Amino acid sequence: MAYRTSVLRLDRDLALRERILACALQRVSEGGFAALTMQALAEDAGIATGSLYRHFRSKGELAAEVFATASQGEVDALAQTLRGPGSPAARLAAGLQQFAARAWHSRRLAFALIAEPVDPEVDEQRLLYREAYAELFVELLAEGVALGVFRVQQLNLIAACLVGAIAESLVGPLSPPARAAREAGRQSLDLAEVSQSLITFCLRAVGAEEPQS
Amino acid sequence: MAYRTSVLRLDRDLALRERILACALQRVSEGGFAALTMQALAEDAGIATGSLYRHFRSKGELAAEVFATASQGEVDALAQTLRGPGSPAARLAAGLQQFAARAWHSRRLAFALIAEPVDPEVDEQRLLYREAYAELFVELLAEGVALGVFRVQQLNLIAACLVGAIAESLVGPLSPPARAAREAGRQSLDLAEVSQSLITFCLRAVGAEEPQS
Numbered sequence: 001m002a003y004r005t006s007v008l009r010l011d012r013d014l015a016l017r018e019r020i021l022a023c024a025l026q027r028v029s030e031g032g033f034a035a036l037t038m039q040a041l042a043e044d045a046g047i048a049t050g051s052l053y054r055h056f057r058s059k060g061e062l063a064a065e066v067f068a069t070a071s072q073g074e075v076d077a078l079a080q081t082l083r084g085p086g087s088p089a090a091r092l093a094a095g096l097q098q099f100a101a102r103a104w105h106s107r108r109l110a111f112a113l114i115a116e117p118v119d120p121e122v123d124e125q126r127l128l129y130r131e132a133y134a135e136l137f138v139e140l141l142a143e144g145v146a147l148g149v150f151r152v153q154q155l156n157l158i159a160a161c162l163v164g165a166i167a168e169s170l171v172g173p174l175s176p177p178a179r180a181a182r183e184a185g186r187q188s189l190d191l192a193e194v195s196q197s198l199i200t201f202c203l204r205a206v207g208a209e210e211p212q213s
Numbered sequence: 214m215a216y217r218t219s220v221l222r223l224d225r226d227l228a229l230r231e232r233i234l235a236c237a238l239q240r241v242s243e244g245g246f247a248a249l250t251m252q253a254l255a256e257d258a259g260i261a262t263g264s265l266y267r268h269f270r271s272k273g274e275l276a277a278e279v280f281a282t283a284s285q286g287e288v289d290a291l292a293q294t295l296r297g298p299g300s301p302a303a304r305l306a307a308g309l310q311q312f313a314a315r316a317w318h319s320r321r322l323a324f325a326l327i328a329e330p331v332d333p334e335v336d337e338q339r340l341l342y343r344e345a346y347a348e349l350f351v352e353l354l355a356e357g358v359a360l361g362v363f364r365v366q367q368l369n370l371i372a373a374c375l376v377g378a379i380a381e382s383l384v385g386p387l388s389p390p391a392r393a394a395r396e397a398g399r400q401s402l403d404l405a406e407v408s409q410s411l412i413t414f415c416l417r418a419v420g421a422e423e424p425q426s
Contacts, residue, residue: 117336124330130381154402154410160385161378161414168343168377169370189367197367201374205418 017055020045024066032112033063033122060121067122070113071129075136077102082136088144089208093199095140096166100195103170111174114167130167134159141206151207162202169198230268233258237279245325246276246335273332280335283326284342288349290315295349301357302421306412308353309379313408316383324387327380343380347372354419364420375415382411 023044027035038059042049056062081095103110112118113126137159144150152158172178173194181188203209236257240248251272255262269275294308316323325331326339350372357363365371385391386407394401416422 117333120330157382157410160381164377164381165374168373197370201418205414
């Protein structure tokens with residue numbers, strides 16, 4: 001009986017942990033990491049703040065896990081497109097377009113993942129995930145170079161340049177001030193413009209033929 | 214006399230504040246923000262930890278000020294080259310080369326400024342300084358577009374792409390593991406290779422004629 005009780009308890013603990021993470025992701029999607037306080041989260045999950053700390057030692061640890069969960073989803077989505085059918089240049093363009101569109105449709109979350117000032121634990125995860133993105137680009141670049149359609153040499157370095165360009169190009173358009181400007185009807189770029197500029201920038205940068213537009 | 218005493222005291226306070234900042238910059242240059250603890254810094258400056266808190270309310274505030282001081286030096290150096298003599302493409306190339314070289318020769322500090330996981334106050338400053346860099350590139354891009362030597366449209370977005378590409382391309386080569394690899398004699402890129410790849414990437418990306426090499 002003792003064994004069975006422990007298993008049940010473990011299951012319940014895991015289910016509660018998942019529920020806390022889901023609530024946390026919801027908070028970050030709506031108000032960024034700034035909205036992720038342990039007290040508010042405990043209320044969302046319907047538990048005491050003390051119980052929250054049984055599952056996550058600190059806010060930083062929790063934020064890092066929310067970050068990793070959300071980012072892994074983005075890496076997986078990008079991997080699928082970059083490894084999909086089509087020429088390397090077409091896949092690069094499709095991957096950039098998809099990445100920008102996903103960010104655009106979850107702006108608050110995307111800004112939180114890319115640039116919101118937050119605990120060092122999240123910065124650590126940012127470095128790791130930028131490497132994960134870079135690895136995907138290295139794969140694609142190697143393929144394009146082998147086919148003679150990309151003209152680059154230091155693939156790791158060029159992949160890092162791509163990751164940096166993509167992330168930084170979205171910071172401004174996704175930032176809360178940009179959102180306020182859009183909502184107030186003041187001029188700001190739309191998704192199609194951002195996406196097209198980013199694609200042209202990256203294709204040229206890797207020495208691909210410019211797409212006919 | 215009371216007036217004179219206050220003036221003297223103010224001068225002394227300012228001088229001490231400057232000395233604390235100089236010691237802090239020295240610590241970050243040698244061991245990154247991780248080496249910047251209030252206790253060690255108080256020892257360096259020869260004051261009590263309590264006195265340190267009279268000048269800086271928190272480690273985050275102090276780190277942010279060290280960051281801003283060091284970054285402003287980089288922005289000024291880059292501005293001088295980007296606004297110097299020569300064609301826009303030549304100035305872009307010279308600015309990138311100089312930026313990479315300065316980072317290379319102060320690797321620990323450069324990594325701390327660009328990517329080291331650290332207090333949110335520093336992340337805030339990172340966002341501000343990336344905008345300062347982007348403004349310099351917008352200026353140069355506008356000039357190049359007017360002369361017909363750069364072919365880009367959304368200058369703010371393209372400038373952000375450049376800033377992101379530059380920063381991210383240096384993270385890997387400057388990181389402590391890369392340094393350890395170099396010191397152990399294992400293969401890793403040298404400054405000339407990084408610099409040349411970055412220049413080619415950026416010139417192509419803005420639609421400049423490729424330099425004859």
